[in-house]
Amino acid sequence: MDREVTSTxxxxxxxxxxxxxxxxxxxxxxxxxxxINILSNDYRWRVVAAxxxxxxxxxxxAWLRRRPGTPISRxxxxxxxxxxxxxxxxxxxxxxxxxxxxxxxSSALTFGAALVPAGRESAGLxxxxxxxxxxxxxxxxxxxxxxxxxxxxxxxxSLGVGAALIAFGMSMLxxxxxxxxxVGLGAAIAxxxxxxxxxxxxxxxxxxxxxxxxIGAAGYAGLADRRHWFGVIGLGLAAATATGGVVVLASVSxxxxxxxxxxxxxxxxxxxxxxxxxxxxxxxAAIALGAALCVTGFGMFLINQRALLIGVAMAGAxxxxxxxxxxxxxxxxxxxxxxxxxxxxxxxxAGGHDGS
Numbered sequence: 001m002d003r004e005v006t007s008t009x010x011x012x013x014x015x016x017x018x019x020x021x022x023x024x025x026x027x028x029x030x031x032x033x034x035x036i037n038i039l040s041n042d043y044r045w046r047v048v049a050a051x052x053x054x055x056x057x058x059x060x061x062a063w064l065r066r067r068p069g070t071p072i073s074r075x076x077x078x079x080x081x082x083x084x085x086x087x088x089x090x091x092x093x094x095x096x097x098x099x100x101x102x103x104x105x106s107s108a109l110t111f112g113a114a115l116v117p118a119g120r121e122s123a124g125l126x127x128x129x130x131x132x133x134x135x136x137x138x139x140x141x142x143x144x145x146x147x148x149x150x151x152x153x154x155x156x157x158s159l160g161v162g163a164a165l166i167a168f169g170m171s172m173l174x175x176x177x178x179x180x181x182x183v184g185l186g187a188a189i190a191x192x193x194x195x196x197x198x199x200x201x202x203x204x205x206x207x208x209x210x211x212x213x214x215i216g217a218a219g220y221a222g223l224a225d226r227r228h229w230f231g232v233i234g235l236g237l238a239a240a241t242a243t244g245g246v247v248v249l250a251s252v253s254x255x256x257x258x259x260x261x262x263x264x265x266x267x268x269x270x271x272x273x274x275x276x277x278x279x280x281x282x283x284x285a286a287i288a289l290g291a292a293l294c295v296t297g298f299g300m301f302l303i304n305q306r307a308l309l310i311g312v313a314m315a316g317a318x319x320x321x322x323x324x325x326x327x328x329x330x331x332x333x334x335x336x337x338x339x340x341x342x343x344x345x346x347x348x349x350a351g352g353h354d355g356s
Contacts, residue, residue, distance in 0.1 A: 057112040084109035092141035129172035136165030160188030179222035186216025210240040234271025259296035283329035290322025
């Protein structure tokens with residue numbers, strides 16, 4: 001048995017031989033050349049520049065990854081995240097011609113920084129925190145812009161939610177739980193609902209108040225160390241979100257309405273998984289919620305180019321939520337079953353040879 005495990009580990013860690021390297025080089029060169037050739041008819045040098053920039057970020061991330069725990073690695077991650085934040089702000093306030101480039105740079109730098117940590121948990125935490133801060137920054141800039149043009153209700157909402165998300169992301173980076181930020185997030189959504197109610201949108205306003213109250217209650221439960229409340233609060237949040245999804249689907253936006261309905265189903269499943277203590281169910285629900293956020297984000301900027309930045313930020317949040325689900329799933333019994341199957345697939349048959 002020990003010989004089989006050793007053989008399997010050797011198979012997994014073995015480098016590609018000359019045939020594998022040749023195939024990878026040919027496929028990569030041909031595929032990349034085809035993509036650049038096809039897209040260059042419309043975008044010309046932009047595709048080449050974007051490819052070079054993305055390649056440079058991945059190369060730097062790979063170089064830093066080989067130096068875990070060193071000051072240069074920490075400084076590198078911090079520099080990439082700071083550059084991503086600057087690009088996010090530039091995309092939010094810059095001219096239209098700059099928005100796609102700044103948005104792409106922000107996304108690439110954020111995911112590049114997440115590639116540096118060697119552990120899955122560290123990478124997932126960094127990705128979640130950075131995308132949360134990016135989304136909060138976008139909303140904060142939108143809020144300030146709205147307030148400057150005297151759109152008081154949406155401005156206060158965007159600024160309040162953005163500030164809460166930034167604080168929550170920072171608490172994740174510093175090792176905190178961020179329950180106070182969650183309370184603030186709930187308060188901002190509830191205040192937005194009250195503003196909508198006074199402006200005549202009573203039904204949507206009541207739904208927002210209910211959603212904000214549930215989010216605030218979840219934050220309070222965390223602060224009061226009443227985490228067993230999370231399941232019941234989550235079911236209430238799922239019911240309020242589903243109601244909002246039906247209303248939005250019928251009168252505002254089909255895409256956002258469907259996303260809210262999927263999010264409510266995922267939230268209900270997450271709550272049920274907490275109540276019955278099922279990590280696998282929690283992971284599946286997180287993956288579903290992440291997929292819904294990704295589809296909504298991509299759909300937003302495909303349908304409306306002015307929503308490019310917020311759409312990309314939402315898609316990034318979806319990736320981080322889905323990654324969290326995959327990480328939880330990988331730590332459970334599912335990964336052990338997959339690992340056992342993969343080990344069996346890599347054990348040579350009796351009397352077999354590799355043909356080299």
